[in-house]
Amino acid sequence: MKKIGIIGIGYIGLVIVLGLVDFGNQVICLDIDDEKIEQLRKGISPIKEKDIDELLRRNIEKNRIKFTKDIQELISNSEIIFICVNTPPKEDGSVDLSQVISVSESLAKNLKDKKIIAIKSTIPIGTLEKINQIFENYGKKKNQDFEIAFIPEFLREGNAVYDFYNPSRIVIGAENPETIEELKKLFSPLNAPFIITSPNAAILIKYASNAFLAMRISFINEIANIAERFGIDIQEVIEGMKYDKRIGKDYLQPGIGFGGPCLGKDLMGLIKMAEKQGYQPNLLISILEKNEHQIRQIIYKIKSFLGEFLDGQIIRVLGLTFKPDTNDVRNSLALRITKVLKNDGAKIKASDPLGMEEAKKEINDVEYCDNPYDVAQDSNCLVILTGWKEFKELDFLKIKRVMKAPIIIDGVNLLDPQIIKNMGFIYKGVGRQ
Incomplete structure (x- = not known):
């Protein structure tokens, strides 16, 4: 002991x-x-x-x-x-x-x-x-x-x-x-x-590990965007990639990008460390830039249906934490996207199983709902930004009945596109067809 x-x-x-x-x-x-x-x-x-x-x-x-x-x-x-x-x-x-x-x-x-x-x-x-x-x-x-x-x-x-x-x-x-x-x-x-x-090697192991994970996320988001342009379902591509032992299956889930308290912070920290030593880490910088680009891609998908100006548009958001199964909203891309939509004039309601109390500290002029079905009420668009299993298990036919327009932007590829489309929804995921 x-x-x-x-x-x-x-x-x-x-x-x-x-x-x-x-x-x-x-x-x-x-x-x-x-x-x-x-x-x-x-x-x-x-x-x-x-x-x-x-x-x-x-x-x-x-x-x-x-x-x-x-x-x-x-x-x-x-x-x-x-x-x-x-x-x-x-x-x-x-x-x-x-x-x-x-x-x-x-x-x-x-x-x-x-x-x-x-x-x-x-x-x-x-x-x-x-x-x-x-x-x-x-x-x-x-x-x-x-x-x-x-x-x-x-x-x-x-x-x-x-x-x-x-x-x-x-x-x-x-x-x-x-x-x-x-x-x-x-x-x-x-x-x-x-x-x-050595102690400094251990430090670099930590930074390099998180930078590599961030790179995988940015990479698969880039491939998903390319697949989308060619009418290819990214899940088919991932299925063919993951059996390669050199690649594996982890961190190959397209979405809104990487957020949270570690990956982005550590990637930027590694960039600053390198620059301080006189080295320009262009690959690391591009990973970060791609992550910012992915946020814009999600907002573009929303505006492609609702128009460039969101004044008066009723947008409902499912998911506020940076990932499911936590109440942590630190550097949550879900929150960042919600803020952009709000600042562009959209009327926002939002729900999250664990993160609403923390989210209220970051955005206090959004209506928060414990019941996800209440969130969907009268919406022009439903946006999924965190992949909670609770959202996947919702009755989407019930949701469709209370929406003004049956549009779903699935920023984390939580739902099956064909099932949702067969219900009568207009569906847009990340690299999904």
């Missing part, structure tokens, strides 16, 4: 907390959000994830987790400290490291005996050198008072708990052999291959 400290209890932090405590470790968590701490102490998860509520309740009831707002209490009760704070993008796309730097200063100032500082937050190359310097500025010596490691996380929101317990690999970026062994022991119950690298 190890004594573990976790700083930052967001999506990554909370899942790691629950996983490590489930392995029998003693875990203490710190977050500056008072409301979040109080919720967690009551066994209420601030995030929506499959299986997370049951896992949290079970470990709270058994008093396996301690929550604190006191950095000294966390340090004194930890051997290994994980930094899991947010690293959002700045306006220019570079990484905002203010939270990581603030946490590092607090740790360095209060450290009294040797700790392993394991960073989970996504950080650009060069950050670890800054953190080492912070500790040295407070009189702490590497190898004697602290060790720094970078352990990237590859959790998918909506499947984060499953991904924690079933990782494809565990990357440990560290230099000290003893630190590496301690971290390997900590994660050994996961029975996954260990990839041991």
Whole structure:
């Protein structure tokens, strides 16, 4: 059993907390959000994830987790400290490291005996050198008072708990052999291959992995748009591609593009890192540009039916989160498209199974409905922007009866075009025929 400290209890932090405590470790968590701490102490998860509520309740009831707002209490009760704070993008796309730097200063100032500082937050190359310097500025010596490691996380929101317990690999970026062994022991119950690298290589693994996934999404969206021009159904193309072992089937789902808190942020962060070193990463830039183009393509599809000017048009939106099975609307392309439609004069009603409360913080002049059938009422066009299974299971004949015009723009290819067309709808997906 190890004594573990976790700083930052967001999506990554909370899942790691629950996983490590489930392995029998003693875990203490710190977050500056008072409301979040109080919720967690009551066994209420601030995030929506499959299986997370049951896992949290079970470990709270058994008093396996301690929550604190006191950095000294966390340090004194930890051997290994994980930094899991947010690293959002700045306006220019570079990484905002203010939270990581603030946490590092607090740790360095209060450290009294040797700790392993394991960073989970996504950080650009060069950050670890800054953190080492912070500790040295407070009189702490590497190898004697602290060790720094970078352990990237590859959790998918909506499947984060499953991904924690079933990782494809565990990357440990560290230099000290003893630190590496301690971290390997900590994660050994996961029975996954260990990839041991230098800290900066581990950082680049994280960025490169997310950039590659973003590339696949932009690529298949480009192919879908080409297929559409030739009257070819993109699903037939994907079916023929996915059996190639060099390609596989994952991240080949055309749609509105990639959003959320990771892919776009990390892609831009990698671009900025490269540019800072004097290299112009044209391929990475084109992936980002294609993603912006795809948003415009979806809006174009809507306007091709309703006209260039949307003043007075009644558009209904299904889906607000950046992906299904989460309440997260950070960098949600569904929200971005909804804002554009609203700003162009459309009258919007919207529904989402989990994301409406978060969406209201971003757009407060849209009518939100718990019932998707109410959303469709009197609409000129129904737009699907998040692929919730709840939407796929709707009675679309019932929806058709309450719409003014039976037009569906399926931005995530959730529905079967032929079934929907046979019901009398005018249907437009992404590369679907």
